[in-house]
Amino acid sequence: MGAADERDLEDGEGRLTKAEVREAWPQIRPSSIRAVARANGVRTSATPSRDLTREPTYHAADVRRVASRIARGEADVASWQRADSDAARDDATPGPPVRQPARWGPENVPGLILLAIVVGLILWGLTSPDNHGTVTNFVR
Template sequence: MGAADEQDLEDWEGWLTKAEVREIWPQIRPSSIRAVARANSVRTSGAPSPDLTREPTYHAADVRHVAARIARGEAEVAPWQRADSDSAREDATSGPPFRQPVSWAADNVPGLILLAIIVGLILWSLTAPDNHGTVTDFVR
């Protein structure tokens, strides 16, 4: 066992997912965890996260060390990155939810197909020979 391995064992051995870091850093907004970790030199692992989110895993000892620094007010944290700041409270009490505009997206295709069928049936019924004439006779 090398010195680096022994140091890892002493440093609360292990890596934490973003969800676990959120529990340890409740004062930090979830969207700011990566930036706060980077600003405070928290080691991250390049290995894929076990929760399949493609988020890095964070060194447990570093996270706990920064948690103590956050509590003392010594950590590198911008005011907008804090969950307990005025801007975070304003975001939580924002206006009504944003309504998505209607688009030609895949979820609208069945309705568009139904509309096309209905229009086609109407046009076909107007031009059918059993209507005793053509569309031009019907319009006159």
Template sequence: MGAADEQDRQDGEGWLTKAEVQELWPQVRAISITAVARANSVRTSAALSQDLTGEPTYHAADVRHVAARITRGEGRVAPWQRADSDAAYDDATPVPPVRHPVGWGADNVPGLILLAIIVGLVLWSLTSPDNHGTVTDFVR
């Protein structure tokens, strides 16, 4: 541990986990914490967080500075990253999957032609007189 880390700890600074940052940034979706931190130049540590999740830890002074900027509307937070936006509400609302009907449309025609050619070749090879005796020797 360096002198700078010890000084940060004495000043009440230090490093915060993602959960602690989420408490200070309630306007930001939990899934967007890392992206918002990067966009706002928050320093991160590669050291494992206290909860051993493998998530980076965030510099407390930077997080508090950005929290104030987000509150004033000056922080770099995209609309879909905000917890209070319509996009966040839409993502949180479960929607049944959209099922598209499958038909005999123009998209399927090349596949159907290829299937017909393959079936025709197989039938032709089984019934042709010059099949080298493969079917007739097997049946006899």
């Protein structure tokens, strides 16, 4: 590597973010970019990018080299990593809605209050002295 290339790498030039790699590799699923880069020898930075994603940056020359290999069909890419594969189409088709488990939240408060009142009334009715001896006769 020449002195100019080293300077470019130090300055951050010659590096691409994950979003830029996605533009260069439209055939690759976004979730597979890191794996495809690793499998095809794309150099990444040791420090994460300065944007909010904190993803590593990718060496621009390597990305261009792999992009041409992907276009020719010579790159090391599994079929499920391709955006145009059957697996990608299956992931894109909506399936049945997934039922979320019940969660406790503010929308449950009125029902919980009502339940507490009902249980309290039942317990009060069973233990009050004017219930005509229902509990005492039942226990004895």
